[in-house]
Amino acid sequence: MDEGSGTGSVERCSIARSLEVLGLKWSLLIVREAMWGRTRFAEFRARLGVAPDVLTDRLGRLVDAGILERRPYREDGEREREEYVLTDAGRALVPVLAAMNAWGDEYRPSGFGPAAIYTDRETGEPLRLAFLAADGSEREVSDVAVVRGPGALMAAP
C-alpha cells in the first residue's frame, strides 16, 4: 500500500497513513473492544473470534503504533501477565468508530437498533458527530467539500 498519489516514498494522504496501521483485518475491531474496556488477550479472542496468531500480530502492531499500551497486571493468586489499554492516541480514534457506527446504523441496519451509543460521560445524554465551522455553526454532510491542503502538491485536473 504505497505510491499512487505521492511522488516520493512517504504517503501524503492521512487516510492512507491511518490505514497503514488500522487497515488490516481485526485492527479496528480490537480498538472497538478496547473502547468497551476489554484489555486482555483472552477477552479479545473470545469476543472477536480472531485467531490467536493474528491477535498477537495486531496487538503488537497497535502497541508499536502507540494506540495500545502493554501494561503488567496481577490477579491475586495468579502470576503476572500483560494487558492492553488504550493510549491517548487510541482514545482519539473515537470519532472514527463513531462515524463508522453512524454510517452502519444508517445504511446497513441490523434490525436490532444501534448496538453502541456515544454519550456524554457525565450526563449520559447521547451525542452525535457533526461538521462545525469556525464560529461553531453546524453544516450538513451534503454541504461538505473536500479540497487539497498543503500536503497535496500533485498536479491533477
Add this chain to the structure above:
Amino acid sequence: MDEGSGTGSVERCSIARSLEVLGLKWSLLIVREAMWGRTRFAEFRARLGVAPDVLTDRLGRLVDAGILERRPYREDGEREREEYVLTDAGRALVPVLAAMNAWGDEYRPSGFGPAAIYTDRETGEPLRLAFLAADGSEREVSDVAVVRGPGALMAAP
C-alpha cells in the same frame, strides 16, 4: 469476519457491518478518490496503483453495497463505457474519511501538512468534526463514553 459479539448469524455491531464492505484493502481509498471526483477505472488505477483485478473486485463490491453507482458515459468519438459515481450512501461516508484524516494528521503526521481539508462547499471555510449534544453544545473527545444500545443484548461484565 463473523461471530464473536453476536449470538446469531447477523453481525450486531455496526462497525463490523461497515467493515464487511469497507474493511478490505483499497475499499476506503477508492471511496476517497471518488470524493475527489474520480470516476473511472483507469483513474482509480493510476492514482492508487491498485492491481486491476483487485480494483474490479472492489468496484463491484462497492456497487453491490450501494456506495458507488455504475453509470454509462460516452466521450465523443469513443465508445460507450461505464464510470462509477458516489451514491448518497457513498457521500455519507464523508465523516468516516474526515475522522481518519484528522486522526492521521494528528497522530501520524507526514511532515507536509494536511493533504485534504474539509470545507463548506459555498464559503470555502474549513470545517472540523465534533461531538454535539442534543442542544447543540460541543463535547471534547475525552468526555465521550461508549455505552450499549438496544442492538447489544449480550450479557457481559
Add this chain to the structure above:
DNA sequence: CATGCTAAGTTGGCGAAACCAACTCAGGTG
C-alpha cells in the same frame, strides 16, 4: 476491411496473510 488505439477489464502464476487445530510455556495451586 484490416489495422490500430483506448478504456476496461480477464486470466494465470506466485508470495503473503488469514484461518484452524494442536501444542508450548510460565508460573501458581492443591
Add this chain to the structure above:
DNA sequence: CACCTGAGTTGGTTTCGCCAACTTAGCATG
C-alpha cells in the same frame, strides 16, 4: 509433582493481493 490457566507458538491449508500478460469492444484511420 500433577494440574490449571492465560498467553501466546507452530504447522499446514485456504484465501487474498500483486504482477504481467492477455482479451474485448467499439470507433477511427489508411
